[in-house]
Amino acid sequence: MLSVTSIPAFTDNYIWLLNNDENQCIVVDPGDAAPVIECLEASSLQLIAILITHHHADHTGGINALTERWPEIKVYGPEKENIRGLTHTLTEGDSIDLLGETFDVLDVIGHTRGHIAYLTAGKVFCGDTLFSGGCGRLFEGTPEQMLRSLNKLKSLPDETKVYCAHEYTASNLRFATTVDYGNKALIDYQKNVNELRNNGLSSIPTTIGVEKAINPFLRCDNRDVMFSVNNRKPVTNELETFTELRLWKDNF
Template sequence: MLPVKSIPAFNDNYIWLIENSQQGCAVVDPGDAQPVLDYLAKHNLELEAILITHHHNDHIGGVAELVRQNPNVDVLGPLNEPIPTVTQTLQGGDQFELFGERFLVLDLEGHTSGHIGFVGDGKLFCGDVLFSGGCGRVFEGTMEQMWQSLDKLAKLPIETEVYCAHEYTLSNLAFALAVEPENPHLLAYRDEVIRLRGLERPTLPTTIELEKRINPFLRLEEVAVLKSVTNRTPANDPLSVFTALREWKNEF
């Protein structure tokens, strides 16, 4: 299993750093170069690859400087997004090897039109699609695309570690509790998240198993979730329920 470290950036971003055993590493979604450069220097690591999930600046803003200082670095990113620094474009179904582990590329449209994710070594790097207790906003894609992307992630092995790109957990749980106020798993997790944040520790990674217990966007057929949106949609199919939840979260 490849070690993964979190590098905080901006107010609530995480740049994920994946290490190998020979002082090499890769980073995922480096929106800011300086925290990465500082970490590389402190731990004497060589940057070998940059993985990008989508084109928003808080995920790619540091790439150009990292490439300037590491001219041999490989930059892997989505085929269908305008990211000029990418050296290898990827789309769903593609595979690549990283430090001896095979990673599969997933198409995860919805947040943006060409968003992708990476799954391998028991880990999922999902950018701004799935968060602990929540999901990303639908900016460029459609509600149906976002629902399908989340459904795709929900079908991954439950032990998969989920490396989201933002520390949104506590605010997401406030909404999740509005949807399912009596969910015992959610109540226990809220207390643990409060403890972790009080210690200034990250709440990530999460797991698919945990998210299926506490995340309303992965619980669209649960009775309590259906009941919570009865005044927002006359339909109870998963897409209608997801749309009602996402619109509710937008105004929450």
């Protein structure tokens, strides 16, 4: 079983570090090399691979410096995006074996046109597609693509741990409670998250089961969420609800 820890970067990014008992490790979405190098050298860890979910600079900016420091490492990323420094490109159906675990690749298009996620041993590293209490903005994809991607993640087992790339939870929940204001599970979760954040602790990882209960973007087929959205603009189905909900969040 791999150990998973976060390396904070910028103001709210998480670079995920996975290591085994033999001091080998991989990192996910290293937007900044400096904190990664500092962490690995302090723990005497050997970097063997980098996993990239999508092309945005806050997820890829550290590739060059890390490959200069560890020139033999493999760099995996989405086939459908042009990312400098990749050694291997991946799409849904591909899998890679690293540190004794198999990482299955999922296409989760919407935030960007080629975004992928990595699923391994009850953990999913989903970049900027699914956040706790929210989802990524649609910079390149369509609402239909993003909803399909979110439903793909929603179909994973409830106990699957969700390792997203940003600490957006408290902000997301302020919006979520505006939409789904009668949801007791959401209200209780917000109290817990606020306590964690007030004590300087991370709200991530979350789980698929938690997100199915509290995240309005995974509840677009829920009567209460649809009713709330319908007060802004008439909606009749899950896709219309998601589309209007994302527009609402963009301007919240």
